[in-house]
Amino acid sequence: MAYSPLTEQLMEALQVLPGVGSRSAERMTLHLLERDREGGQMLSQALQRALDGVMHCARCRVLTEQAVCELCQNDDRDHSRLCVVETPQDREAIEVSGGYLGDYFVLQGHLSPIDGIGPDELGVPLLLERVKSGDIEEVILATNASMEGEATAHYLTEQLQPLKVVVSRIARGIPVGSEFGRIDSHSLSQALQDRKPLGFEHD
């Protein structure tokens, strides 16, 4: 005889979480129902509130409760620079490094045709639109130094090149193949300082 229907359903549902298979879902379910119902209550509510309240910032696509996130609204930031990152974690890592005071654009991933993630999924149209709007002087491509990150940066360079804006790539101060989350703030800050304009001519 299996578990009760509602227990089974919870085990099913937990498997939407990345890295959670049937065995860990079972362990999690029994933990919540046997030992930590209060924690389960908190989790269910926090999840519902986040799903209801959290959206994408209309300017940088980061997750926020506001239509435009606080950072995009903050006029102490240099809105003429736009740093393009793959994920909110990357943006957070750069913020912690303290080496950058401009705006961000969060792709929420990198180009990955095999997963059906193309320019539209990464909000590239919104990015180009924003650059065309004219108030941006420099776009800093701070995608990961991984193969996918480089490919994404290369694609964006081609798209941005015609737009009469300085396009630069974060310096290779970051170990090739690594991801931001793992790098100390200082190297990250250095890498941003050392960014080099990509050498193409504006005629």
Place this chain on the structure above:
Amino acid sequence: MAYSPLTEQLMEALQVLPGVGSRSAERMTLHLLERDREGGQMLSQALQRALDGVMHCARCRVLTEQAVCELCQNDDRDHSRLCVVETPQDREAIEVSGGYLGDYFVLQGHLSPIDGIGPDELGVPLLLERVKSGDIEEVILATNASMEGEATAHYLTEQLQPLKVVVSRIARGIPVGSEFGRIDSHSLSQALQDRKPLGFEHD
């Protein structure tokens, strides 16, 4: 700058799950909010429904939506035999093995003084009460062959001995130190067949 408040709160809440630290909670949160809000919706609801609807069976302490679980209500079962297991997974494993047709009592753990888990936490009073009620002829101690499982079986034997009931221990067909979840149904079924009465006298 950190994540938005509701996003942070979700990352916090996810860490009530066993084996989930801050890094995986972050990954899970972004996955749910960026890529699978529908799955998140399902999870939040399944969790709420389980917390509201799932309780312990009044007879065997297993998780169920009913006051008394279906198995305890099923009159095709031999209600004169009671198989004591540590967890619902163990009960499920024995059911799948098909080697047993009596009732169960689920301790929901094993004696572990260091974790503050004593006889009361395991529902031992309820177990003894049920045996005293007189309709039980045999109690099969099917706790794990681990040190804790053996200790728990030993304690239960002492408690049950005075109660004029046959007390038997599941046979050592199960590898010492192992846990039921990992054992094939056949060995488990055999081990149940081979159970031996514990040799003490009823005067």
